[in-house]
Amino acid sequence: MKRLIENEEGVSVIIEYILISLICVGFFMIITINSDAVFLDTPNDVVMEREMSDVGNMMSTMITDMYLILPDNGYIDTEYRIPAKAGRETYIIDADVAFTDQIIEVISPSSGKKVRVTIGGIATTMPINGTASSSSTNHKISYESRK
Amino acid sequence: MESLKKDTRGQWIALSGLVLSLILIGLAALANQALIAGYHSSNAVLEFPKENIRELNSHTRDNAEILKSLSFEINNSTNNTVPVIFEQLFDNYSTQMETLYAAHGETVDISLVSINSNNGTYNNNSDIDVIFVNLTYNDGSTHYVSEPEVIRVTK
Structure with a gap:
């Protein structure tokens, strides 16, 4: 090992220069071709996946909390804030599938990414429906006992 | 300066420094993602x-x-x-x-x-x-x- 490191025969400056240049050119070619996928798409996918499931969990938590304190006669409504974009894309919260599947879907219409979050069977006792787009300014969940 | 250029000892220390810094960069990227995750779901619990x-x-x-x-x-x-x-x-x-x-x-x-x-x-x-x-x-x-x-x- 020691001999291998200290042995400097067969190494010339020009060979070293050519080797380094070739490696650098190859490296930068790969980086340039894949830069969009490596530096933008993959982190964007990770961020969207996490943020969309986060928003889905938020909706599920809020609906469960509201379900716990629903008035027998009366109504309750609450406004909430969500980020306008997850990663680089807008998304839609879809609760229309809640009644049949007991889930809420968070969908990105531009890329088709979809995250599903359970609502723990609440929709069997209380109908849940509606959609919300992340790009609209006001978001609201409401419940009315007389309807 | 002359002695610094000619001194080729400590190669392994320099190399391990590079490896450590790469690991740190990876960890920092992961930590940043972990920071965002869970914000909205926990915020909803607090705000409602x-x-x-x-x-x-x-x-x-x-x-x-x-x-x-x-x-x-x-x-x-x-x-x-x-x-x-x-x-x-x-x-x-x-x-x-x-x-x-x-x-x-x-x-x-x-x-x-x-x-x-x-x-x-x-x-x-x-x-x-x-x-x-x-x-x-x-x-x-x-x-x-x-x-x-x-x-x-x-x-």
Whole structure:
């Protein structure tokens, strides 16, 4: 090992220069071709996946909390804030599938990414429906006992 | 400077420094993602005034029973009937709750609709079984209305 490191025969400056240049050119070619996928798409996918499931969990938590304190006669409504974009894309919260599947879907219409979050069977006792787009300014969940 | 260029020792230290810095960069990227995740779901739990609304409800129920026994006590020393005394006490309770919630920046309204009936007056009965109370709660983003909340006073 020691001999291998200290042995400097067969190494010339020009060979070293050519080797380094070739490696650098190859490296930068790969980086340039894949830069969009490596530096933008993959982190964007990770961020969207996490943020969309986060928003889905938020909706599920809020609906469960509201379900716990629903008035027998009366109504309750609450406004909430969500980020306008997850990663680089807008998304839609879809609760229309809640009644049949007991889930809420968070969908990105531009890329088709979809995250599903359970609502723990609440929709069997209380109908849940509606959609919300992340790009609209006001978001609201409401419940009315007389309807 | 000359000696620094010629000195080729410590290659392994330099190499391990590179490896360590690469590991640190990877960890920093992961930590940044972990920071964002879970923000909105936990924020929703904090912001939604679930406990405040529940307490408004359960306090009113608890106090209705206390007020009932109190109005029977006061009835012994005044000419007023039990429902009249109860109504006065309930108004007091309502004012106090409104002040308490206003201190947290929330608007509540607790108003007694009727005692032992649902037509806006109370039966001239000496006992109190059921009261109808209108409850509203508003904190700017959440609006809760229970009209009426039927409270059974058993004690």
